[in-house]
Amino acid sequence: MITFVQILDFVGTFAFAISGIRLASAKRFDWFGAYVVGLVTAIGGGTMRDVLLDVTPAWMTDPMYLLCTGLALFWVIAFSKYLIHLHNTFFIFDSIGLALFTVVGFEKAEALGYPFWVSIIMGSMTGAAGGMLRDIFINEIPLIFRKEIYAMACVLGGISYWLCSLFGMEAYLCQIVAGSVVFLARTLSVKYNICLPVLKGE
Amino acid sequence: MITFVQILDFVGTFAFAISGIRLASAKRFDWFGAYVVGLVTAIGGGTMRDVLLDVTPAWMTDPMYLLCTGLALFWVIAFSKYLIHLHNTFFIFDSIGLALFTVVGFEKAEALGYPFWVSIIMGSMTGAAGGMLRDIFINEIPLIFRKEIYAMACVLGGISYWLCSLFGMEAYLCQIVAGSVVFLARTLSVKYNICLPVLKGE
Amino acid sequence: MITFVQILDFVGTFAFAISGIRLASAKRFDWFGAYVVGLVTAIGGGTMRDVLLDVTPAWMTDPMYLLCTGLALFWVIAFSKYLIHLHNTFFIFDSIGLALFTVVGFEKAEALGYPFWVSIIMGSMTGAAGGMLRDIFINEIPLIFRKEIYAMACVLGGISYWLCSLFGMEAYLCQIVAGSVVFLARTLSVKYNICLPVLKGE
Numbered sequence: 001m002i003t004f005v006q007i008l009d010f011v012g013t014f015a016f017a018i019s020g021i022r023l024a025s026a027k028r029f030d031w032f033g034a035y036v037v038g039l040v041t042a043i044g045g046g047t048m049r050d051v052l053l054d055v056t057p058a059w060m061t062d063p064m065y066l067l068c069t070g071l072a073l074f075w076v077i078a079f080s081k082y083l084i085h086l087h088n089t090f091f092i093f094d095s096i097g098l099a100l101f102t103v104v105g106f107e108k109a110e111a112l113g114y115p116f117w118v119s120i121i122m123g124s125m126t127g128a129a130g131g132m133l134r135d136i137f138i139n140e141i142p143l144i145f146r147k148e149i150y151a152m153a154c155v156l157g158g159i160s161y162w163l164c165s166l167f168g169m170e171a172y173l174c175q176i177v178a179g180s181v182v183f184l185a186r187t188l189s190v191k192y193n194i195c196l197p198v199l200k201g202e
Numbered sequence: 203m204i205t206f207v208q209i210l211d212f213v214g215t216f217a218f219a220i221s222g223i224r225l226a227s228a229k230r231f232d233w234f235g236a237y238v239v240g241l242v243t244a245i246g247g248g249t250m251r252d253v254l255l256d257v258t259p260a261w262m263t264d265p266m267y268l269l270c271t272g273l274a275l276f277w278v279i280a281f282s283k284y285l286i287h288l289h290n291t292f293f294i295f296d297s298i299g300l301a302l303f304t305v306v307g308f309e310k311a312e313a314l315g316y317p318f319w320v321s322i323i324m325g326s327m328t329g330a331a332g333g334m335l336r337d338i339f340i341n342e343i344p345l346i347f348r349k350e351i352y353a354m355a356c357v358l359g360g361i362s363y364w365l366c367s368l369f370g371m372e373a374y375l376c377q378i379v380a381g382s383v384v385f386l387a388r389t390l391s392v393k394y395n396i397c398l399p400v401l402k403g404e
Numbered sequence: 405m406i407t408f409v410q411i412l413d414f415v416g417t418f419a420f421a422i423s424g425i426r427l428a429s430a431k432r433f434d435w436f437g438a439y440v441v442g443l444v445t446a447i448g449g450g451t452m453r454d455v456l457l458d459v460t461p462a463w464m465t466d467p468m469y470l471l472c473t474g475l476a477l478f479w480v481i482a483f484s485k486y487l488i489h490l491h492n493t494f495f496i497f498d499s500i501g502l503a504l505f506t507v508v509g510f511e512k513a514e515a516l517g518y519p520f521w522v523s524i525i526m527g528s529m530t531g532a533a534g535g536m537l538r539d540i541f542i543n544e545i546p547l548i549f550r551k552e553i554y555a556m557a558c559v560l561g562g563i564s565y566w567l568c569s570l571f572g573m574e575a576y577l578c579q580i581v582a583g584s585v586v587f588l589a590r591t592l593s594v595k596y597n598i599c600l601p602v603l604k605g606e
Contacts, residue, residue: 339540
């Protein structure tokens with residue numbers, strides 16, 4: 001039986017992989033390189049989290065992530081000319097992935113008994129570190145450091161989860177609130193062009 | 203007693219370290235920086251693998267890798283003007299190292315009971331991730347993503363190993379077949395200029 | 405009770421975080437990005453060490469590092485125009501941090517029973533790898549590979565610690581000698597402009 005969370009996980013992985021593969025194609029990577037960048041974008045954050053939490057990364061026990069990235073590569077190769085029209089669709093998928101990955105990461109750290117600030121960091125890392133690794137691989141300054149509310153949306157979601165559980169709310173409610181906060185912070189900040197202040201350079 | 207595999211391991215480590223040190227010298231790194239880049243090229247892939255497999259990296263129990271990199275640095279400093287003539291020799295050594303590292307990485311994951319796709323990834327990571335880290339350190343887009351059959355040769359070798367063991371072949375035969383596939387895929391693709399297709403950019 | 409070492413640890417973390425935040429501000433990162441770069445500079449080396457040693461990173465059990473980086477960010481935002489005059493003060497703090505982090509890293513590996521060369525590497529990694537990660541994040545070639553005696557000072561400190569303990573000196577004396585060697589190697593090399601030789605490029 002495939003659960004609702006597994007479907008969301010697949011959607012998020014697919015959207016993250018597509019984002020990596022499209023940026024790799026802009027740098028004229030070959031198919032293999034594009035696959036690796038897509039994979040790192042999709043699983044890099046979760047892998048960093050699992051290494052720090054000292055548990056086995058999810059992709060080492062479930063081939064879904066590798067297959068899903070392969071599907072994303074096929075999709076980009078086959079339908080690249082139509083992808084540009086799907087920009088908004090991918091943005092929605094990407095934001096769903098961000099919300100889901102943040103909640104999954106937060107709960108994984110919490111279940112292992114870490115304090116709340118570690119859970120917030122692990123949630124944000126799961127959501128945002130894959131994109132950061134992607135940008136390092138393609139030799140760009142990570143976007144999440146300079147533009148848009150991206151990793152900050154994960155932090156807000158993690159704080160929401162923590163506050164909800166402080167008030168004794170049940171897990172599924174915490175998940176819904178935290179996921180919605182990530183999704184809304186991300187989408188609204190892009191829609192209304194909300195940015196964090198830039199640090200004044202010397 | 204030094205075994206045949208240890209000699210190959212030394213040759214591969216030396217060739218990988220030389221490749222890192224030579225690229226560092228092109229960027230005018232100092233001796234220490236060149237040593238670090240050489241070391242990362244030689245042991246980076248195996249270290250990433252061992253961190254993911256949650257075992258102690260080989261260089262933390264055997265000083266051979268550090269000494270071998272030191273020898274490679276000395277070699278480049280002392281004989282830099284002759285190195286250019288040894289280009290083909292180093293290419294052969296580097297391909298031997300790639301083949302050996304792939305087989306070692308595959309078997310390490312297999313021995314720990316991971317499924318075949320994890321073994322293929324760990325073999326490829328052992329062979330190719332050091333060069334990727336080297337390119338990130340010297341601030342270049344990793345070569346393996348854009349040019350030549352390099353990491354792809356490791357993947358082919360890993361698949362060969364898996365198929366051989368599926369057919370019930372003994373370990374030493376699997377090793378020979380997989381190593382030969384990596385070596386031949388690498389050398390023939392360079393000789394005949396075979397590349398993977400480039401992903402069409404937007 | 406706060407110990408003397410904890411105060412030094414705070415000073416070192418603060419100085420490292422400031423160095424990351426200032427470089428991020430020169431690249432026009434936003435506040436969040438600057439915080440992440442500051443944090444990575446401060447805790448990146450220790451985290452790499454702890455992942456390799458397979459122990460829980462210090463910042464996952466003690467919130468001090470996160471708070472200290474937050475304080476550093478506030479400091480840079482509030483007092484950025486005065487920071488330029490504090491250049492020498494920060495250089496001293498940074499060198500103290502380098503010395504302390506090296507000693508802490510060396511002892512952590514030694515306490516886990518690793519051979520001396522692993523301890524030297526772990527000490528140097530604790531001191532210098534955060535700055536290396538910082539430079540990768542802001543997409544620059546790591547400074548420690550090209551300029552000044554920085555990571556080399558850590559290596560010299562680690563070797564000193566090892567020699568002192570070989571001669572049967574007590575732990576606190578080893579710490580003082582090793583820390584002083586790092587501090588002096590760093591500060592004197594900058595004062596007298598001592599560099600390692602550059603590897604001649606091809």
